[in-house]
Amino acid sequence: VAVQYPDFLKPDFSTQGRQVLLLCAALLVACASTPAPAPPPRLQVLASEAENDAMRHYARGDYAAALRGFTLALRLQQSLDNSIEVARHQLNLAQCELALGKTQAALQRASLVTEPKFLTESRLLQAQANLSLGLVKPARPLLSQLNADCETDCTYRGTLHLLQARAALLEQQAAEAVSYSEKALNVLIEKHEDHETANAWRLMAAAQLALSDPTKAMDAAQAALSIDRKLGLPEKIARDWLLIGDIQRNGNAVQAKESYRRALAVAQAASLTEVIKIATQAMKENTP
């Protein structure tokens, strides 16, 4: 009895089909020719899984969970005597601590990293931590060193300009801060680094406010707010509203109060204790 196959099941040994079959056969032979690799050590697998979890938590903004994950990964890598991975996790932990506001701990941890491969990242984090603590003096030599290392092609130029702008702002050199913010924006917008771009706009707004140019300051602050909303970062959104309130404060106290109220609402919804305090204080001080 002759079997009647549907058209799409009918064997088609055209030239093209033969080529595909030959390629598949070649692939199978190639795979079979290589012996199966030895499975990675159990602790290595656990460390990778812990790191993956921590990365996911960090990306979601759950920095406390990310800190726990990186701590476990660090311990596992220390038990494997893997100095490169240990240094990398120390830097990841420092970054989590900075995000959690544990700035002093982050500074201490970042300064422990002396692995040449991660020296630049370590210096960047140390400079960032010092600036978060309002300490420009110890940040200056780090920024100079980073700048010297960045003469040729470097991947952290945008971040470096941001830190330089922040240092200038802390030293009340607003014009210099504007200049660095502009440089940073030129680099960051091209590289599509949204977090840093928003930071650059925020610094630009603060610097323009210091230069008594509320129009430019407001444009920059709105740009920062727009990006931070897109990224879904409540603390940054709340602080952007605080900054907008500061810009409006001299010209329109009613609008400024409304901006502070928005900042307070965001902070309360996200349980940001520190920002709640700042916003409440700002509202009290700005009572028209």
Place this chain on the structure above:
Amino acid sequence: VSILIEQDTDAAALRRGTRQFLLAGALVATLIVAAILVRQGLFRQTASLGFITDTAQDISKGQSVKIAGFRVGSVEAVNLRPDGKVEVALEVDASYMRFVTRDAVIELRKEGLIGSAMLEIIPGADKTRLAADEAVLTFSRSEGLSALANNLRDKITPILADIKTITGTLADPRLGLSSTLAKAHDATDSLNALLVTGNQQARDVGGGATRVLAKANTDLGQVGHTLETVNNALPVILDKAQRIMVHVESITADAESSVPPALRDGGALATDVREIVSGAKTAWPIRGLVAVPVGRKLVTDSDPRAEGGRAVP
């Protein structure tokens, strides 16, 4: 003749005895006089000291001069000078001059609160420089009973003035005690009125509470009725729940035997898949197409808490 010679011998012996007795008596008398003179200080070496004062009150010749409570001399002379000041000379045993420094002070004190007056030499701080003979020292008078009385009077006088002011204020009809008592009386009256009002309100609240309790009693009756209904329906519901639980138990028992192998199979399958994928990744030519994993990096964020924005004061 022999009798006469014998009488002359006896007379000579008597004269000699008398002479010896008189000599011994004179010697004893001399010794006594000498002892008295020594006792009186005739042969003692003394030094002179002096001081000038405005008045000779309580100072007299022969008055004791003491150092640290020991008598060391006396007042030799008290003279009024042409300028009206009084010059007092002291005679002090020279052996005690080692305690008298140049900055020493002679103080007139009373022995006890009302005892006789005497002069006390109080040595100064600089023990290396001793006063010379006939040195003139500083004089002071310690506070006597009258000075203490004056001091006490000075302290009591303002207190008495304050008491007078306070009593005057208390006696003031507008601000004093009588006015305060009157106000307290008024306040008591107000408090009484308040208590009366409070009592009235408490009675009103009590009435309200009684009504609420009566309403609550009615409501509780209704709740009791509802509970009775529930009580009747409950056995049926419980029976149904029991049957459902039995059913769930049977399902769980089935799952207990069937699920673990399935999970084990799933786990084994996942392991196989992972091994196949891992093997394929490392096999030629796919390993050339798969990017070698590099050190993963967190998102760069130089200001994760957006603190930089409000750094400007």
